[in-house]
Each structure stands twice: as structure tokens, then as C-alpha cells.
Amino acid sequence: MRPPLTTSQIERLGVRLVQGTNPTAADLELLHEVLGVYSEVLAVAVERVRDGIGISPTSRIKNTGTILEKLHRCGGHWLKSIQDLAGMRIVVRTDRRGQDAIVRQLVEVFGEDPRPPKVIDRRAAPVHGYRAVHVIAFPEGVPVEIQVRTLWQHEWAELFEKLADHVGRGIRYGEPPERWWTPEEFHAMGLDAQALVSRTYEVRVRAIETTLAASEVVDAVEEHEAAAPDDVELDAYRGSVDEVLTALRALLPRL
Amino acid sequence: MTDVSHFLLVYDRDAGALLRTQRYDIGADAMRARFAAEGEFSGRPEIEIVALAAESEDDLLVTHGRYFLSLTELADRMR
Numbered sequence A: 001m002r003p004p005l006t007t008s009q010i011e012r013l014g015v016r017l018v019q020g021t022n023p024t025a026a027d028l029e030l031l032h033e034v035l036g037v038y039s040e041v042l043a044v045a046v047e048r049v050r051d052g053i054g055i056s057p058t059s060r061i062k063n064t065g066t067i068l069e070k071l072h073r074c075g076g077h078w079l080k081s082i083q084d085l086a087g088m089r090i091v092v093r094t095d096r097r098g099q100d101a102i103v104r105q106l107v108e109v110f111g112e113d114p115r116p117p118k119v120i121d122r123r124a125a126p127v128h129g130y131r132a133v134h135v136i137a138f139p140e141g142v143p144v145e146i147q148v149r150t151l152w153q154h155e156w157a158e159l160f161e162k163l164a165d166h167v168g169r170g171i172r173y174g175e176p177p178e179r180w181w182t183p184e185e186f187h188a189m190g191l192d193a194q195a196l197v198s199r200t201y202e203v204r205v206r207a208i209e210t211t212l213a214a215s216e217v218v219d220a221v222e223e224h225e226a227a228a229p230d231d232v233e234l235d236a237y238r239g240s241v242d243e244v245l246t247a248l249r250a251l252l253p254r255l
Numbered sequence B: 001m002t003d004v005s006h007f008l009l010v011y012d013r014d015a016g017a018l019l020r021t022q023r024y025d026i027g028a029d030a031m032r033a034r035f036a037a038e039g040e041f042s043g044r045p046e047i048e049i050v051a052l053a054a055e056s057e058d059d060l061l062v063t064h065g066r067y068f069l070s071l072t073e074l075a076d077r078m079r
Helices: A007-017 A025-053 A064-074 A076-081 A096-109 A151-167 A169-173 A183-188 A191-227 A234-254 B027-040 B057-063 B071-077
Strands: A058-061 A086-092 A118-121 A133-137 A144-150 B005-012 B017-024 B047-054
Touching: A007 A025, A007 A064, A007 A076, A025 A058, A025 A064, A025 A086, A025 A096, A025 A144, A025 B027, A058 B057, A064 A076, A064 B047, A086 A096, A086 A151, A086 B057, A096 A133, A096 A144, A096 A191, A144 A151, A151 A169, A151 A191, A151 B071, A191 A234, A234 B071, B005 B027, B005 B057, B017 B027, B027 B047, B047 B057
Parallel strands: A086 A144
Antiparallel strands: A058 A086, A058 B047, A118 A133, A133 A144, B005 B017, B005 B047
8 A cells, every 4th residue: 555645745745734824625635645545554553463462552543633733833844754643552551561561562563564663762751741652663664653651651641631732732842831811911901810810820830840740750650660560668659649640630720 | 353443533622522422333434524524623723633443432531531531530530
């Protein structure tokens, strides 16, 4: 199965998609054709994972809104090199040793393809708090990103993504929460209203900081758990994650 | 091929809530429905339209809970 466009055609499509205010119907149609091919390759890759390691991942083709958002952020040329248009997600209900074992198995499943899989360890190099291990496989030459997450890594990622829905999606890229007023509107407010929006904004900043802190604590506990699984202090360490989350829960009603 | 279901979700980020969930037996049908929904909600950047494949809706609740659960519920889930 071959993509309906060459790499350079996909690159040019990406550039056109972010020119002007809205993509043309013809370019969206072309993008849909590309996504359709990715979807077929992904379905077969999911079967290989299921047959190869007995795990049934969920899968998705990246949604068009997020593709366009990322093209605007990274530049249209990025479309040709995007590696997560097609993706699977596996949540591992063991510790990091189990996570590593699944990653090794996935590398084996896709190891015979002409282009070998690539492993990206975002535990060692987290992105704005996000930790996981990603395996990029290349079935039929098409990149398929397989996210392998421990339960904590996964639940943190979903929590942060949902927080981004509330306070602004830029936080996923390290940006501050969005302001919902302009400087002119702020100056036109009374002092009480100014104080109220300032306090609410500060709560949002603290909620982001606290969520990021939770990721750090999870990382430390998971690392220790993998290194010393029999440590009698582990339960106490795990409790430290809940302490941070308790602080976060107290902030959420005030967002 | 094993039994996989395909789900079209239409999610409102601002409201933090699902507007629509539809189930399909065939992935291509879900993708077609996704593209149609993208046309329907064109110009609404707060609307996220996604087609997901999973063995069950319960699996989706685990791996894509953000679409189904509130921020508080997600924080409570993480223990």
C-alpha cells in the first residue's frame, strides 16, 4: 500500500494547509486521502501487535484539527516528517520493568520491516511533564507511533491534557495559561473584578505547576519502584504522589 | 481479524464534554463519518473530532478517558 502522494507532495500539501485562513476543500480532500491510507496501514499494524504480543491497543488517526494546530505551530513542512499521524496506545498495568518488556516485544514485532523501529524514551527526556516510551514502527514505510505508558504516566497525561482544555492548550508546549481578557478590558474593570481575574489566573498557574510537580514525583517513585521493587518504604513513596494530587484537587474547583 | 469497534467522538473542549458518540463496525465508515463531522463543525476550533478503534468502549474509557471524564474525575482516578 502506497501513500497517494509522494513525500514532497505531502510537504507541499502541509505548506498549503496553513496558508491563508482556511484550507481549501481540495487540500482537505487530499489530506483525507493520505489519512485514509494511514488508517488502513494502522489497522494491519494493530493486528500485528495483537497477534505478536497478545495486547489489544486502542488506535487512532490524528484528528484534522490537531494536525492543523501543529502545522501552524511547527510550520507546514512538518507534515512530511510527522510520526504520529497514525498511533496506538498501550497502558501497562505493571511497573517500568513491565513497560520496558512491552517495548522490547514491540521492537521485535516490527523488527523485520525494512525500516527498523525507533524507541523514544520520554521518561529520560520528558516533554513538559509528559513521560512515556514511544515506539515508532514503519510498517509499509508508514510511521506508526505506539505509546507505551504505565498507568500513572497515562493518567497524568490525560489529566494534563484535560487541564489544557480548561486553561489553554499552549501549556502542553510550556506556555502560560491563556488570559481571557485583553489589557484594555482589564483596565476598564473595577478593582474587585481585576482582583478576581488575577486570583483566578494565579490559581491556574498554580494548578499547572502542581500538575507538573505530580509528574516529577511519579517519575521518582516509578524509578525507585523499578530499582527496588521490594523496598518496604514503597507504599510511603507512593503516598507522596497522592499528597501532590490532594493539593491539586483543592485547586480544581477554583479554576 | 478480531473484533474491533470503531468510535466517532465529537468532543467540545470548552465545555469539556462529549457532544456525540457513534459506533461503527468498519473503520472506513468511521473515517468517512469523521470527515463529514469535520465539515459539519468547520470553523469551530474548540470541537475535536476523532475516530478511535478499540475492542470495547470500556477500553476507550481507560485509554482516552479525557473525552469521557471531568477534570476532577481524572484527578480522582489517579491514585
